[in-house]
Amino acid sequence: MKYLLYLAKWYSVPIVEPLVEHFRTTGRDYRFYVSAKIRREFPQQWDSNLILTDLTAAKAYRPDFVLAPGNFVDFRIPGVKVQLFHGLGVEKPVHYAIRHFFDVFLTSGPYVTGRFRQLQQRWRYFDVIETGWVKLDRILSFPATGLREKYGIPATAKVILYAPTFSSNMQSASDLLPYLKTAMRDGEYWLLKFHEFMPRELIDSFRVLPPDRARIIHNEDITPYLHLADLMISDTSSVVYEFLALNKPVITYRTIDLKNKAYDITDPTLLQTAVVGCLPYPASLRQGRDLAIATVNPYLDCRTAQRITTALEQLDPSHYPKPGKPLNLIRKLQVIFHHNFKKGYLR
Template identity: 40%
Template sequence: MKVVLFCQYPYAFGILEPIMKVLKQRNCDYLWFLTENLKESFPFKDEPHTFDLEKLVSYESDAIFCPGNEVPHYVRGVKTQIFHGLAGEKKGHFKIRHYFDLYLTQGPFFTRRFNRMKRRHRNFEVVETGWPKLDIYGKKHDKYNSDKATLLEKHKASKMILYAPTFSPSLTSASFLLKELEKLAQEKDYLILIKFHDKMAAELIQQFRKLAADNKNIIFEEEPNIVKFLLMADLLISDTSSVVYEFLLLDKPVVTFKNNSENILWSDIKDASQLQQAVEKNLQQDPYREERKEIISSYHPYSDGKSAERMVDAVEQYIAEHGVPERRRLPFLRRRKMNRMFRRKL
């Protein structure tokens, strides 16, 4: 089986890496395709990869794993949506764009919704597999324990707090919580890590870099894969971001600012001034311990670290039953959008 690992943003690396490892174990042929903006940040430069769309087309793949929302309709292969997050309440998560043959879902909450849409559209399949980015939760849960201990000792702190907001201008908490995080950093017992989304506004990035430079208990993290910081942190501060669910699945407390979920099963504040009190309460009492069990069972009940394996199995099964599509049929306007987005030479 020839497979494309399709990347448009740095967050895709951590999602696709476990799939690459499975493909290696099974002696499958694979190729990373990357858009031009990823030339400097691609971490697997010794792996087969290309930035050339024509090479992607001529590769004639059997399957394409895509964590983003778009994939060129004219590239051969089973176009497989594997998602870039777990925030089902975010606009667009359940939008059917008709680019994909196969949706591989993270847990029952997502599977039910996509199966309902499958019955309506009847042009894709749905298989529940779990999410490969979280395979490390089942295999190397304690991988960064020594890194955490070293950082806490260096900063003379006992608790590590991760601040990871969404980039969406209408949803991000970054501009609201800047001063409150500075106040929180005065609590010498806390070490605060700042991890921004790849698409965060440049102005906010600059402001928070300065915040970290001015406060010895705040670190602005540049590493692209957030999983390391999720595993290390004792508590997450966020907003309406899918990282909330990734952290809850580790069975650790979360504080959000104005989250827009219809079913909030963690601590959510509506006023920025409540942040410090909420952090202290959740670290000391963990009042939503029982509610997290509902999130885990519904959003991602897989703790065996084998979601990437299930994804490769699902694609192989799809090919066995349906064959390999040469291209995806799309309306004219969507075809034109793909041609413009990926600058196809016609």
């Protein structure tokens, strides 16, 4: 079997890293088809000779499977189109949007699988396979020793990680900013990690926070900071589940679903009280976390990459696309437009 990793945004890189390592160590045939930005910042540990530099090369490679963490994939590339998902944003309706590019959806756990099975009853042309979300392989196996020294975090400080979503109608940043400074206490160090799609002016407004107590993170990979932090504050962001996988407490602001997974507040003035109450990680939060993980992504064994290849290699690529897959002309035209007029940008 031949695998093509279709990487449009930089956040796709840490998501597929476990798959790349699995492909490499098991001798599987794989290639990369990436945006110009990823090509410029291609991970040093990956073989850049495996990059297919244009659509002609990708088509000539004739992959059996095209694996994409994003929402779009170029339909002109042959092979079964496989959705890996770019996060665990299970509370957001967009997580369940069917854009008619993908033949197979690899779901993270029963909560997501159930929703996609319902959608499958309507559309019938795609398959749903529960494997777990592959990025968690990387998060759970990440080397966490010496991170405080590496990133200059005080040795005894409690680390609070604030990581909001960028979705304008769900983000907490605007509401919580006025209360962050007063919520900060002695003995704490706050890290602020914003999504790459967050408006720049909103990020800049956080620079008023005291630099001896807070730092804006510019590293695009949040994984080391998940390990550094003792507590996370977020909202509906999928990064909440990445942090919960490490069995640590979370405060959410006006979350939408599975509210017992974290300590949810709807009043920003309660932020400091919530931090004080959650840092000890009370048993009630642990129980809610366990239930959420069991339903959203119970696969914490660092073997999701293996499950993915095992599942895909039981499929016959010649059976795809299945009858009933829509023509999807408007989105296909969007893909062609970006390819022809936004050189180096993958839709």
